[in-house]
Amino acid sequence: MAKVVVFDADKTLWDHYNISEFVEPLKRISTDEVEDSTGNKLKLFPHVRSSLQELKRRGFITGMATWNLPEKTSQVLRTLELQDFFDVIISRPFPYKFIMLGDILIELRRRGLNVRREEVVFVDDRRIHFGNVWLYLPGIQCMEMWHDIQDHMDMFKILEQED
Template sequence: MVKIAVFDLDKTLWDHPDISSTIPPYTSKGLDTIEDSLGTKIRLKSCVKGMLSRLKRKGIKLCVASWNVPEKALAALKAFQIDNMFDYIVIEPHPCKEEMIRKIIKRFSEKKDLEVYFFDDNPEIVRKVRKSLPLVKAFLVGGDIKTVCEAEEMLIR
Protein backbone atom coordinates (compact mmCIF):
# COMPACT_ATOMS: atom_id res chain seq x y z
CA MET A 1 0.00 0.00 0.00
CA VAL A 2 1.37 3.39 -1.04
CA LYS A 3 -0.02 6.43 0.75
CA ILE A 4 -0.12 9.72 -1.11
CA ALA A 5 -0.80 13.02 0.66
CA VAL A 6 -1.88 15.83 -1.65
CA PHE A 7 -1.77 19.35 -0.22
CA ASP A 8 -3.20 22.65 -1.37
CA LEU A 9 -0.93 25.66 -0.74
CA ASP A 10 -2.90 28.90 -0.16
CA LYS A 11 -4.52 29.00 3.31
CA THR A 12 -3.52 25.35 3.78
CA LEU A 13 0.28 25.08 3.99
CA TRP A 14 0.77 28.84 4.33
CA ASP A 15 -1.41 31.68 5.60
CA HIS A 16 -1.66 33.76 2.42
CA PRO A 17 -4.95 33.43 0.48
CA ASP A 18 -3.44 33.83 -3.01
CA ILE A 19 0.30 33.55 -3.64
CA SER A 20 -0.39 34.46 -7.28
CA SER A 21 -1.26 38.00 -6.16
CA THR A 22 2.20 38.51 -4.63
CA ILE A 23 5.25 39.86 -6.44
CA PRO A 24 8.45 37.78 -6.35
CA PRO A 25 11.27 37.59 -5.64
CA TYR A 26 10.70 36.26 -2.14
CA THR A 27 13.17 36.71 0.68
CA SER A 28 13.40 34.73 3.90
CA LYS A 29 12.39 36.63 7.04
CA GLY A 30 13.00 33.88 9.54
CA LEU A 31 12.25 30.22 9.97
CA ASP A 32 8.70 30.11 8.58
CA THR A 33 8.21 33.54 6.98
CA ILE A 34 9.00 34.95 3.55
CA GLU A 35 8.32 38.37 2.10
CA ASP A 36 7.57 39.41 -1.47
CA SER A 37 9.13 42.43 -3.21
CA LEU A 38 6.36 44.74 -1.92
CA GLY A 39 6.80 43.66 1.71
CA THR A 40 3.84 41.27 1.88
CA LYS A 41 4.60 38.59 4.47
CA ILE A 42 3.66 34.95 3.86
CA ARG A 43 3.86 32.59 6.82
CA LEU A 44 4.15 28.84 6.61
CA LYS A 45 1.90 27.08 9.12
CA SER A 46 4.13 26.29 12.10
CA CYS A 47 3.77 22.51 11.85
CA VAL A 48 4.42 22.15 8.12
CA LYS A 49 8.19 21.59 7.88
CA GLY A 50 8.27 19.06 10.71
CA MET A 51 5.13 17.29 9.49
CA LEU A 52 6.39 16.97 5.91
CA SER A 53 9.75 15.68 7.13
CA ARG A 54 8.16 13.04 9.39
CA LEU A 55 5.68 11.92 6.71
CA LYS A 56 8.51 11.62 4.17
CA ARG A 57 10.52 9.45 6.60
CA LYS A 58 7.48 7.17 6.93
CA GLY A 59 7.49 6.64 3.15
CA ILE A 60 4.37 8.67 2.40
CA LYS A 61 4.46 10.28 -1.04
CA LEU A 62 4.00 14.04 -0.70
CA CYS A 63 2.36 16.03 -3.48
CA VAL A 64 0.95 19.48 -4.21
CA ALA A 65 -2.23 20.32 -6.14
CA SER A 66 -2.52 24.10 -6.32
CA TRP A 67 -4.59 26.63 -8.28
CA ASN A 68 -1.95 29.30 -8.82
CA VAL A 69 0.51 30.88 -11.22
CA PRO A 70 3.08 28.05 -11.28
CA GLU A 71 6.20 30.24 -11.26
CA LYS A 72 5.08 32.21 -8.19
CA ALA A 73 3.98 29.18 -6.16
CA LEU A 74 7.17 27.26 -7.02
CA ALA A 75 9.28 30.29 -6.06
CA ALA A 76 7.49 30.45 -2.69
CA LEU A 77 8.02 26.72 -2.08
CA LYS A 78 11.73 27.22 -2.81
CA ALA A 79 11.94 30.30 -0.58
CA PHE A 80 10.44 28.26 2.28
CA GLN A 81 12.95 25.50 1.41
CA ILE A 82 10.26 22.83 1.19
CA ASP A 83 10.11 22.29 -2.58
CA ASN A 84 12.45 19.30 -2.35
CA MET A 85 10.19 17.55 0.17
CA PHE A 86 7.53 16.89 -2.46
CA ASP A 87 7.57 13.87 -4.75
CA TYR A 88 5.33 15.51 -7.34
CA ILE A 89 4.05 19.07 -7.71
CA VAL A 90 1.09 20.09 -9.87
CA ILE A 91 0.43 23.83 -9.96
CA GLU A 92 -1.95 25.08 -12.62
CA PRO A 93 -3.87 28.35 -13.16
CA HIS A 94 -7.36 26.83 -12.80
CA PRO A 95 -9.54 25.48 -9.95
CA CYS A 96 -9.99 21.90 -11.24
CA LYS A 97 -8.10 20.08 -8.51
CA GLU A 98 -9.74 16.79 -9.52
CA GLU A 99 -7.77 17.02 -12.79
CA MET A 100 -4.56 17.76 -10.91
CA ILE A 101 -5.14 14.82 -8.57
CA ARG A 102 -5.77 12.55 -11.57
CA LYS A 103 -2.31 13.54 -12.85
CA ILE A 104 -0.81 12.69 -9.47
CA ILE A 105 -2.56 9.31 -9.39
CA LYS A 106 -1.36 8.59 -12.94
CA ARG A 107 2.20 9.48 -11.90
CA PHE A 108 2.10 6.79 -9.21
CA SER A 109 -0.15 4.34 -11.10
CA GLU A 110 2.58 1.70 -11.37
CA LYS A 111 1.95 1.13 -7.67
CA LYS A 112 -0.93 -1.32 -7.36
CA ASP A 113 -2.53 -0.16 -4.12
CA LEU A 114 -2.80 3.59 -3.69
CA GLU A 115 -4.39 5.34 -0.75
CA VAL A 116 -4.80 9.03 -1.62
CA TYR A 117 -5.52 11.81 0.88
CA PHE A 118 -6.29 15.39 -0.17
CA PHE A 119 -6.23 18.47 2.07
CA ASP A 120 -7.68 21.83 0.94
CA ASP A 121 -9.34 24.85 2.57
CA ASN A 122 -11.90 25.46 -0.20
CA PRO A 123 -15.27 23.71 0.44
CA GLU A 124 -16.31 23.76 -3.23
CA ILE A 125 -13.04 22.20 -4.38
CA VAL A 126 -13.24 19.49 -1.70
CA ARG A 127 -16.85 18.76 -2.73
CA LYS A 128 -15.86 18.44 -6.41
CA VAL A 129 -12.95 16.13 -5.58
CA ARG A 130 -15.20 13.93 -3.43
CA LYS A 131 -17.76 13.71 -6.24
CA SER A 132 -15.26 13.12 -9.08
CA LEU A 133 -12.80 10.90 -7.21
CA PRO A 134 -14.73 8.97 -4.54
CA LEU A 135 -11.73 6.80 -3.65
CA VAL A 136 -9.72 9.89 -2.64
CA LYS A 137 -10.12 10.76 1.02
CA ALA A 138 -10.69 14.53 0.78
CA PHE A 139 -10.59 16.73 3.88
CA LEU A 140 -11.67 20.33 4.31
CA VAL A 141 -9.05 22.21 6.31
CA GLY A 142 -10.95 24.43 8.73
CA GLY A 143 -13.95 22.07 8.55
CA ASP A 144 -13.26 18.32 8.66
CA ILE A 145 -9.97 19.05 10.38
CA LYS A 146 -9.14 22.26 12.24
CA THR A 147 -5.70 22.81 10.68
CA VAL A 148 -3.43 21.01 8.23
CA CYS A 149 -1.38 19.93 11.26
CA GLU A 150 -4.01 17.26 11.95
CA ALA A 151 -3.23 15.60 8.61
CA GLU A 152 -0.21 13.87 10.11
CA GLU A 153 -2.33 11.86 12.57
CA MET A 154 -4.57 10.61 9.76
CA LEU A 155 -1.68 9.65 7.53
CA ILE A 156 0.39 7.68 10.05
CA ARG A 157 -2.45 5.43 11.22
Protein backbone atom coordinates in the same frame (compact mmCIF):
# COMPACT_ATOMS: atom_id res chain seq x y z
CA MET B 1 -4.49 2.59 4.05
CA ALA B 2 -3.21 5.95 2.81
CA LYS B 3 0.06 6.08 0.90
CA VAL B 4 -0.22 9.56 -0.61
CA VAL B 5 -1.06 12.90 1.02
CA VAL B 6 -1.73 15.84 -1.31
CA PHE B 7 -1.98 19.41 -0.04
CA ASP B 8 -3.48 22.60 -1.32
CA ALA B 9 -1.14 25.53 -0.61
CA ASP B 10 -2.84 28.90 -0.01
CA LYS B 11 -4.57 29.04 3.40
CA THR B 12 -3.71 25.36 3.91
CA LEU B 13 0.09 25.36 4.23
CA TRP B 14 0.56 29.11 4.62
CA ASP B 15 -1.47 32.12 5.64
CA HIS B 16 -1.57 33.99 2.31
CA TYR B 17 -4.66 33.56 0.15
CA ASN B 18 -3.03 33.91 -3.31
CA ILE B 19 0.71 33.69 -3.90
CA SER B 20 0.15 34.36 -7.61
CA GLU B 21 0.02 38.03 -6.54
CA PHE B 22 3.62 37.95 -5.29
CA VAL B 23 6.13 40.14 -7.14
CA GLU B 24 9.79 39.16 -7.49
CA PRO B 25 12.21 39.15 -5.95
CA LEU B 26 11.16 37.10 -2.95
CA LYS B 27 13.20 37.06 0.23
CA ARG B 28 13.09 34.77 3.20
CA ILE B 29 12.62 36.84 6.34
CA SER B 30 12.57 33.91 8.78
CA THR B 31 12.59 30.12 8.66
CA ASP B 32 8.89 30.05 7.81
CA GLU B 33 8.25 33.50 6.26
CA VAL B 34 8.66 35.03 2.81
CA GLU B 35 8.18 38.62 1.66
CA ASP B 36 7.88 39.87 -1.91
CA SER B 37 9.18 43.16 -3.34
CA THR B 38 5.91 44.99 -2.56
CA GLY B 39 5.70 43.91 1.08
CA ASN B 40 3.29 40.98 0.66
CA LYS B 41 4.18 38.34 3.24
CA LEU B 42 3.31 34.75 3.84
CA LYS B 43 4.01 32.59 6.83
CA LEU B 44 3.76 28.84 7.13
CA PHE B 45 1.12 27.68 9.56
CA PRO B 46 2.45 26.03 12.72
CA HIS B 47 3.80 22.49 12.31
CA VAL B 48 3.73 22.52 8.48
CA ARG B 49 7.43 21.85 8.12
CA SER B 50 7.50 19.24 10.89
CA SER B 51 4.41 17.45 9.52
CA LEU B 52 5.97 17.28 6.04
CA GLN B 53 9.17 15.90 7.59
CA GLU B 54 7.15 13.32 9.50
CA LEU B 55 5.20 12.26 6.41
CA LYS B 56 8.46 11.69 4.55
CA ARG B 57 9.96 9.85 7.54
CA ARG B 58 6.95 7.51 7.55
CA GLY B 59 7.33 6.81 3.83
CA PHE B 60 4.33 8.72 2.48
CA ILE B 61 4.31 10.08 -1.03
CA THR B 62 3.50 13.78 -0.82
CA GLY B 63 2.02 16.08 -3.40
CA MET B 64 0.72 19.56 -3.92
CA ALA B 65 -2.34 20.57 -5.97
CA THR B 66 -2.62 24.34 -5.99
CA TRP B 67 -4.52 27.01 -7.90
CA ASN B 68 -1.53 29.28 -8.51
CA LEU B 69 0.81 30.28 -11.30
CA PRO B 70 3.43 27.49 -11.47
CA GLU B 71 6.42 29.85 -11.41
CA LYS B 72 5.11 31.57 -8.25
CA THR B 73 4.61 28.22 -6.52
CA SER B 74 8.15 27.16 -7.44
CA GLN B 75 9.60 30.45 -6.19
CA VAL B 76 7.84 30.27 -2.83
CA LEU B 77 8.72 26.61 -2.28
CA ARG B 78 12.37 27.23 -3.21
CA THR B 79 12.59 30.32 -1.00
CA LEU B 80 11.16 28.41 1.97
CA GLU B 81 13.26 25.34 1.10
CA LEU B 82 10.16 23.14 0.97
CA GLN B 83 10.35 21.82 -2.61
CA ASP B 84 12.14 18.62 -1.61
CA PHE B 85 9.29 17.62 0.69
CA PHE B 86 6.97 17.15 -2.32
CA ASP B 87 7.23 14.23 -4.73
CA VAL B 88 4.78 15.80 -7.20
CA ILE B 89 3.77 19.45 -7.50
CA ILE B 90 0.88 20.43 -9.76
CA SER B 91 0.29 24.17 -9.87
CA ARG B 92 -2.23 25.46 -12.37
CA PRO B 93 -3.89 28.84 -13.02
CA PHE B 94 -7.35 27.29 -12.60
CA PRO B 95 -9.35 25.96 -9.64
CA TYR B 96 -10.10 22.41 -10.76
CA LYS B 97 -8.42 20.35 -8.05
CA PHE B 98 -9.89 17.09 -9.36
CA ILE B 99 -7.93 17.58 -12.60
CA MET B 100 -4.75 18.31 -10.63
CA LEU B 101 -5.27 15.21 -8.48
CA GLY B 102 -5.78 13.17 -11.63
CA ASP B 103 -2.51 14.60 -13.01
CA ILE B 104 -0.75 13.57 -9.80
CA LEU B 105 -2.04 10.00 -10.12
CA ILE B 106 -0.94 9.91 -13.78
CA GLU B 107 2.54 11.17 -12.84
CA LEU B 108 2.88 8.59 -10.08
CA ARG B 109 1.89 5.82 -12.52
CA ARG B 110 4.40 7.17 -15.03
CA ARG B 111 7.04 6.73 -12.31
CA GLY B 112 5.98 3.13 -11.81
CA LEU B 113 3.97 3.72 -8.62
CA ASN B 114 0.56 2.12 -8.92
CA VAL B 115 -1.45 4.12 -6.40
CA ARG B 116 -5.17 3.54 -6.04
CA ARG B 117 -7.50 6.44 -5.32
CA GLU B 118 -8.40 4.87 -1.97
CA GLU B 119 -4.77 5.37 -0.95
CA VAL B 120 -4.87 9.16 -1.49
CA VAL B 121 -5.74 11.83 1.07
CA PHE B 122 -6.35 15.40 -0.14
CA VAL B 123 -6.09 18.30 2.33
CA ASP B 124 -7.62 21.66 1.32
CA ASP B 125 -9.02 24.60 3.25
CA ARG B 126 -12.01 24.95 0.91
CA ARG B 127 -14.64 22.24 0.92
CA ILE B 128 -16.02 23.57 -2.36
CA HIS B 129 -13.21 21.71 -4.18
CA PHE B 130 -14.26 18.32 -2.79
CA GLY B 131 -17.47 17.83 -4.79
CA ASN B 132 -15.75 17.27 -8.13
CA VAL B 133 -13.05 15.17 -6.46
CA TRP B 134 -15.74 12.87 -5.05
CA LEU B 135 -17.61 12.87 -8.38
CA TYR B 136 -14.70 12.25 -10.77
CA LEU B 137 -12.19 10.53 -8.46
CA PRO B 138 -14.29 8.53 -6.01
CA GLY B 139 -12.28 6.93 -3.26
CA ILE B 140 -9.97 9.85 -2.57
CA GLN B 141 -10.38 10.90 1.05
CA CYS B 142 -10.76 14.68 1.46
CA MET B 143 -9.88 16.49 4.68
CA GLU B 144 -10.94 20.08 5.19
CA MET B 145 -8.14 22.03 6.87
CA TRP B 146 -9.37 23.97 9.91
CA HIS B 147 -12.54 21.86 10.07
CA ASP B 148 -11.65 18.16 9.92
CA ILE B 149 -8.17 18.90 11.21
CA GLN B 150 -7.24 21.93 13.30
CA ASP B 151 -3.47 21.56 13.16
CA HIS B 152 -1.18 19.92 10.63
CA MET B 153 -0.13 17.31 13.17
CA ASP B 154 -3.82 16.31 13.59
CA MET B 155 -3.73 14.52 10.25
CA PHE B 156 -1.58 11.81 11.83
CA LYS B 157 -4.43 10.86 14.17
CA ILE B 158 -6.62 10.23 11.13
CA LEU B 159 -3.88 8.48 9.15
CA GLU B 160 -3.11 6.21 12.12
CA GLN B 161 -6.80 5.26 12.46
CA GLU B 162 -6.64 3.83 8.94
CA ASP B 163 -3.73 1.47 9.74
